[in-house]
Each structure stands twice: as structure tokens, then as C-alpha cells.
Amino acid sequence: MGRRVSAARVKAHRCYTVEEAADAVNATPQTIRVWARQGLHVLAECRPILILGCALKAFVDEMKEKRKRPMKAGQFYCMRCKDPRGAAFGMVTFHRGDVSGGEMEAFCEDCEGAVRVKVKEADLPAWSEIYEVDGSDSRDP
Ligand SMILES: [Zn+2]
Numbered sequence: 179m180g181r182r183v184s185a186a187r188v189k190a191h192r193c194y195t196v197e198e199a200a201d202a203v204n205a206t207p208q209t210i211r212v213w214a215r216q217g218l219h220v221l222a223e224c225r226p227i228l229i230l231g232c233a234l235k236a237f238v239d240e241m242k243e244k245r246k247r248p249m250k251a252g253q254f255y256c257m258r259c260k261d262p263r264g265a266a267f268g269m270v271t272f273h274r275g276d277v278s279g280g281e282m283e284a285f286c287e288d289c290e291g292a293v294r295v296k297v298k299e300a301d302l303p304a305w306s307e308i309y310e311v312d313g314s315d316s317r318d319p
Pocket of ligand 1: 256288
């Protein structure tokens with residue numbers, strides 16, 4: 179956990195073996211094999227299998243893009259883990275902004291760093307089902 183996958187060191191015009199690709203993006207060879215099954219383009223006619231740098235870059239970038247989608251209820255984007263994470267100890271604190279919603283605050287279940295996420299009023303019941311929600315919820319302070 180906590181690995182930072184990045185395509186920054188991948189050279190677009192180079193060919194990588196699974197091991198080299200794993201090293202270049204800071205993942206494990208196992209992860210690269212999983213990606214290959216998930217759609218990472220590999221030169222399967224080569225033995226050992228080779229991966230084009232540009233294909234590897236495109237796959238990692240697309241994966242990161244997908245992660246920018248709004249979090250599901252109960253998830254925070256942890257800046258330290260660079261991944262969606264749940265709240266530690268099953269506890270979150272709600273800070274009301276206005277009638278439309280506010281911010282949920284908690285600690286990352288993985289690194290225990292502080293995490294926050296904007297939550298809409300309509301999503302509050304879903305959060306309450308997952309966590310013990312602390313904090314004042316009065317609409318008329
Ligand atoms: Zn974290």
C-alpha cells in the first residue's frame with residue numbers, strides 16, 4: 179500500500195519487459211500482468227512480453243484519470259496515499275457549510291493522515307449508514 183504509481187519515468191519510444199515496466203512505474207511485475215489483462219497493450223508476439231513505453235504511459239494516465247471521478251459515499255481521496263480511502267476507526271466528522279451540504283473530515287484508514295471531502299446534503303444518509311457521523315448538523319446556527 180502507499181506505492182505511488184507514476185508514468186513520469188517511462189520513455190515513450192522504449193520497449194519494456196514486465197520487470198522493467200514495473201520498475202519504471204513503481205509497481206510490481208504482478209501489477210503489470212494484471213494491467214495487461216485489464217487492457218494494457220503488450221507486444222504479445224514477443225517473448226519475453228514487451229510493452230511499448232507509450233502504451234504504458236497511456237494506460238497509467240488513463241487509470242489516474244478514472245480515479246479523479248467523484249468519490250463514492252464513504253470515500254476520501256487521500257493526498258498521501260494518492261488513492262481513495264475509507265475513514266479510520268469508522269468515524270467521520272461533518273462540518274456543515276450551508277443547507278446544500280458541507281465537508282466530511284476524518285483520518286485515512288491507511289496512513290492516518292487528515293482527509294476531507296465535500297459532501298452534499300443528499301448524500302449524508304449514505305454516510306451515516308457507513309460511519310458514525312459526528313459533528314453538529316443544525317441548519318440554524
Ligand atoms: Zn492515506
